[in-house]
Amino acid sequence: MGYELTGLEGKVAVVTGAGRMRSIGRPIAIALAKAGCDIVLTGTGRPAENYPDDEKAAGWRDIASVAEEVEAEGRRALAVVSNVADGESVQGLVQQTLKEFGRVDIVVNNAGAARGEDRVPIVDLAEHDWHKVIDVNLTGTFLMSKYFGKQMIEAGNGGSIINISSIAGKLWPANSGAYASSKAGIQALTAAMSAEIGQHNVRVNAICPGIIDTYRMDDIPRGDTWNKMVQSRIPLGRAGSGEDIAHQVVYLCSDQGDWITGQSYTVDGGTAPGR
Numbered sequence: 001m002g003y004e005l006t007g008l009e010g011k012v013a014v015v016t017g018a019g020r021m022r023s024i025g026r027p028i029a030i031a032l033a034k035a036g037c038d039i040v041l042t043g044t045g046r047p048a049e050n051y052p053d054d055e056k057a058a059g060w061r062d063i064a065s066v067a068e069e070v071e072a073e074g075r076r077a078l079a080v081v082s083n084v085a086d087g088e089s090v091q092g093l094v095q096q097t098l099k100e101f102g103r104v105d106i107v108v109n110n111a112g113a114a115r116g117e118d119r120v121p122i123v124d125l126a127e128h129d130w131h132k133v134i135d136v137n138l139t140g141t142f143l144m145s146k147y148f149g150k151q152m153i154e155a156g157n158g159g160s161i162i163n164i165s166s167i168a169g170k171l172w173p174a175n176s177g178a179y180a181s182s183k184a185g186i187q188a189l190t191a192a193m194s195a196e197i198g199q200h201n202v203r204v205n206a207i208c209p210g211i212i213d214t215y216r217m218d219d220i221p222r223g224d225t226w227n228k229m230v231q232s233r234i235p236l237g238r239a240g241s242g243e244d245i246a247h248q249v250v251y252l253c254s255d256q257g258d259w260i261t262g263q264s265y266t267v268d269g270g271t272a273p274g275r
Helices: 025-034 053-058 063-072 087-101 127-155 177-200 224-233 242-253
Strands: 012-015 038-043 077-081 106-109 159-164 202-209 264-267
Touching (some): 025 038, 025 063, 025 106, 063 077, 087 127, 127 159, 127 202, 159 177, 177 264, 202 242
Parallel strands (some): 012 038, 012 106, 106 159, 159 202
16 A cells, blocks of 8 residues: 555645636645545636636536535535625625535645736836726735634644745746735745644645646737747646646645644746755
8 A cells, every 4th residue: 555645634725726727726626625625715706708728628617616626525515706905795605615514624825916017116116006906916815814724723633724926926026016925925924823723733735836738828829839838947848737736725624734833835847946
């Protein structure tokens, strides 16, 4: 029998931003289900006409499709349209989770603002684009951590909060001021909160992905342009997948990761060594 991660059977995990077909959130939800967790999946309720072509062709139904995949693993699933940047919406999500499952053990803060008009120099960055990125990425992580963390403390069963950051929060690349600031903020939030609630056996860690082959990178054409970027920037020679991030999430939430808190782990194929 091979080495096995333990401690996840019967746990309840909330995964935000989990509705995209090519994503990080979907593999995280499925990996946690395979490990034995029941899953709460959140998404924004985006209209089907805004789905990318491959999702339309597949008959994709956002978080409802991921919920079916979780159930195919023999676990229960709850799909909820929720706005992580709104405190009342997040508190409602807490109540829905408790009503359906009676507990919450794991929160994965994966929801994030899409690449867009924010990828410009700071002097050209519109205020509303700054606020959009910060509200979803950083404020959303704060609100989810605040309200679900409070519930974990009150329940007294410990727990694990995983914040999906980015290597941009360590490298601070040009023309990504809002995004890099939001992700660096997530890392600071992770460290501070871990020191505050460790006494309650609630652990808080961040994962900082590098270049992951998801819909978020579709502004870069696949083919020669994509391959040249990957080969020039990633020593291991390939872009990451959502599964690469999911493996790290499962480990950090398992018994085998239960002495780890306050860390921001880079998972990037070697793009940012030593960061």
